[in-house]
Amino acid sequence: MNKLPFSALQRHESLQKIQDTSFDLVVIGGGITGAGIALDAATRGMKVALIEKQDFASGTSSKSTKLIHGGLRYLKQLEIKLVRETGTERAIIHTLAPHLVLPEKMLLPLVEGGSYGKLATSFGLRVYDVLASVKGKDRRKMLSKKNTLLKEPLLKEEGLLGSGYYAEYRTDDARLTIENLKTAANHGAVCLNYLSARDFIYEDGQVIGLRCADQISQESVNIQSKFVISAAGPWVDQLRKINQSLQGKHLFHSKGVHIVVPHEALPVQQSVYFDVPDGRMIFAIPRQRVTYIGTTDTEYKGDLNRVFPSLEDVAYLLQAVNFMFPSIHLKLSDVESSWAGLRPLIHEEGKSPSEMSRKDEVFEAENGLISIAGGKLTGYRKMAERVVDLVAKKYKEKYKQNFGKTRTDRVILSGGTFIHYQEVLDYTKALAQKLKPYQLADYAQYLVNNYGKQTETILQKLEQYPEKNFLNLSKAELWFTINYEMTHSLLDFYERRTGRLYFYMPSIRASLDEIIAEFQQYFNWDEDTIAVEKNQLLQTIQDLAEFKSEKELV
Numbered sequence: 001m002n003k004l005p006f007s008a009l010q011r012h013e014s015l016q017k018i019q020d021t022s023f024d025l026v027v028i029g030g031g032i033t034g035a036g037i038a039l040d041a042a043t044r045g046m047k048v049a050l051i052e053k054q055d056f057a058s059g060t061s062s063k064s065t066k067l068i069h070g071g072l073r074y075l076k077q078l079e080i081k082l083v084r085e086t087g088t089e090r091a092i093i094h095t096l097a098p099h100l101v102l103p104e105k106m107l108l109p110l111v112e113g114g115s116y117g118k119l120a121t122s123f124g125l126r127v128y129d130v131l132a133s134v135k136g137k138d139r140r141k142m143l144s145k146k147n148t149l150l151k152e153p154l155l156k157e158e159g160l161l162g163s164g165y166y167a168e169y170r171t172d173d174a175r176l177t178i179e180n181l182k183t184a185a186n187h188g189a190v191c192l193n194y195l196s197a198r199d200f201i202y203e204d205g206q207v208i209g210l211r212c213a214d215q216i217s218q219e220s221v222n223i224q225s226k227f228v229i230s231a232a233g234p235w236v237d238q239l240r241k242i243n244q245s246l247q248g249k250h251l252f253h254s255k256g257v258h259i260v261v262p263h264e265a266l267p268v269q270q271s272v273y274f275d276v277p278d279g280r281m282i283f284a285i286p287r288q289r290v291t292y293i294g295t296t297d298t299e300y301k302g303d304l305n306r307v308f309p310s311l312e313d314v315a316y317l318l319q320a321v322n323f324m325f326p327s328i329h330l331k332l333s334d335v336e337s338s339w340a341g342l343r344p345l346i347h348e349e350g351k352s353p354s355e356m357s358r359k360d361e362v363f364e365a366e367n368g369l370i371s372i373a374g375g376k377l378t379g380y381r382k383m384a385e386r387v388v389d390l391v392a393k394k395y396k397e398k399y400k401q402n403f404g405k406t407r408t409d410r411v412i413l414s415g416g417t418f419i420h421y422q423e424v425l426d427y428t429k430a431l432a433q434k435l436k437p438y439q440l441a442d443y444a445q446y447l448v449n450n451y452g453k454q455t456e457t458i459l460q461k462l463e464q465y466p467e468k469n470f471l472n473l474s475k476a477e478l479w480f481t482i483n484y485e486m487t488h489s490l491l492d493f494y495e496r497r498t499g500r501l502y503f504y505m506p507s508i509r510a511s512l513d514e515i516i517a518e519f520q521q522y523f524n525w526d527e528d529t530i531a532v533e534k535n536q537l538l539q540t541i542q543d544l545a546e547f548k549s550e551k552e553l554v
């Protein structure tokens, strides 16, 4: 087989390369922040490595609300710069991956005593459009009560004043992260999952590399690099502590939970961003066969590696939905999946989690470690630009070499070679026609949204199977994600490569035994490995669908 820079089957070669190369920059953390940095630096011509202690996007970057949004509530907090930057970024990221960053209309019901008044919303959404250069028919509309109920008949009528109707984008955070990493690898970055940074290597008091542990072979791996950036999200302070540079500002971990119900249990016609009785606001977002609802925002002090939705979190979200959509009567038993993530916020004394800024922050240690935390999924490209500018400046001062400016606003992400969004729609339609004879037309949208034009490679693999059915399509996907996306485990596949753990939960059991048999062939899994893998997946399914109280989770 040809050399594939992102193949799980070529891990040995990648491990060798990461130890044999003297890098310009090593990035710790394979979430969206690290992925954006790796891509920015690699496309400027730096020799880059990125390591992730678990799977790519397994931290916060698979647990967000999955919106590429300007953050209307930040306008309310008068964070104009943040709104302008994230607002502009939405359109840029959409052009880089139009199959993955999809236009999504949002309905904001205005209610008596709610967070947003009619005039302020009309003005605010207009400013929001201007800041984000939203044009033409995508500009916000203000709807009367009657028209609001026509758009969304399930809304509570009592106290409803009307609504704002405006443009946002929806994505899959884990896939956006992985496509950034794959694109970085195509530009020469060496990226590895399951490689954990344990300590730093110093020379004359300056960081010159990392001591890592391979989580698969348990071997030690040393990496040499001129610069090291920690983009470890909620774990940033742990690494600053190891680096003995944890002083001044520090992180505050805020937990956010989402629940997933079948679309027929909450059949909203478009995304709704609505008030809840405690003064917060949450989203209900339809996504093919499901609707997901979130989020909570509460201080978290538990184990950073084991974050689960509690019974109380789920009850809060159910209550919020039942308050705004009174005919719905959602119950605990309607919840088929969920996820919980940690916002790595910068601590601000005296503020509640919801009030704390979502701005990013760079910490520079005297020994050279650069850490970046905070921020948003939406702002990842600008965060990367800022911190790589900093490295480029230091590089020039020390080594007299110039790497120039960012060019990631023009670097199309893998799978995203569509001229415009209409081409995505046409491509999806044509694919549905192609898959129709095999009763697979329903998967066309899923395939295009997940893989974009890379769907062709999956379909070529499917051609090799005499029968073209759901099981063989799943096997072709698995083959693709192992060879091109570094899938190593059942959870990598079902959670972060395909999103089935969240959005297609019932389909998992239908393919599980066959998928395990495939894994066994690719990686020579023995019976013990199979048992561990299967148990881990089934335990996760249970943790995401059967909830324990806060007390039991401690």
Ligand code: FAD
Pocket (backbone or CB within 6 Å): 028, 029, 030, 031, 032, 033, 034, 051, 052, 053, 054, 055, 056, 057, 058, 059, 060, 061, 062, 063, 064, 065, 066, 067, 068, 069, 195, 196, 197, 198, 231, 232, 233, 234, 235, 239, 254, 255, 256, 257, 295, 341, 342, 343, 344, 373, 374, 375, 376, 377, 378, 379
């Ligand atoms: P992470 O994704 O957590 O990545 C850090 C990575 O570092 C992890 O994968 C971790 O395993 C790895 N790591 C840690 N220690 C080590 C080590 N020693 N060695 C190697 N690797 C290590 N933003 C939006 O724009 N839109 C939204 O809709 C949105 N909704 C959100 C909803 C919720 C509930 C939450 C929690 C956040 C939301 N956000 C949203 C914010 C956004 O998700 C985060 O800002 C972003 O995902 C953070 O990415 P990150 O890469 O910094 O952190």
